[in-house]
Amino acid sequence: MTIKITVETGDVYFGETFASIVRQMSQHYPRGETKREYMDATARRVRIWDEVQIRTNTPEEFIWELHRVGVITEILEF
Numbered sequence: 001m002t003i004k005i006t007v008e009t010g011d012v013y014f015g016e017t018f019a020s021i022v023r024q025m026s027q028h029y030p031r032g033e034t035k036r037e038y039m040d041a042t043a044r045r046v047r048i049w050d051e052v053q054i055r056t057n058t059p060e061e062f063i064w065e066l067h068r069v070g071v072i073t074e075i076l077e078f
Contacts, residue, residue, distance in 0.1 A: 005063060006074040018060040035059065046071065 005021055006012050011028065015021040019035065026038035033041060039056040046054050046069060054065035066072040 002078055004074075004076040004078070005067075005072050007066075007072050008070065018058070018063050022059040022062060042066070 002014060002016060003018060003021060004012065004014050007025075013021045013024045013028075015024060022035050022039060026033055026035055031038075031041075036056075039059070039062045042062075043054050043056050046052055046066075050069055052069050054062070054069060056062045056065070063072060063075065067075055
């Protein structure tokens with residue numbers, strides 16, 4: 001299976017797992033964060049900017065939550 005996501009900036013990420021996509025996203029804007037740190041920091045930014053809480057228990061949940069709040073505009077699994 002391949003997963004493709006598109007974020008609101010137009011950036012596109014491909015991967016075989018949600019974890020690999022989160023890893024790519026964390027490396028795109030390098031801050032030296034682990035996947036966990038990236039997910040938690042992104043959740044804090046979403047809460048500040050959009051006043052919405054997102055869950056970050058797993059990479060898959062994180063991706064779907066970003067889709068729910070509009071940060072990710074498209075998720076395709078093929």
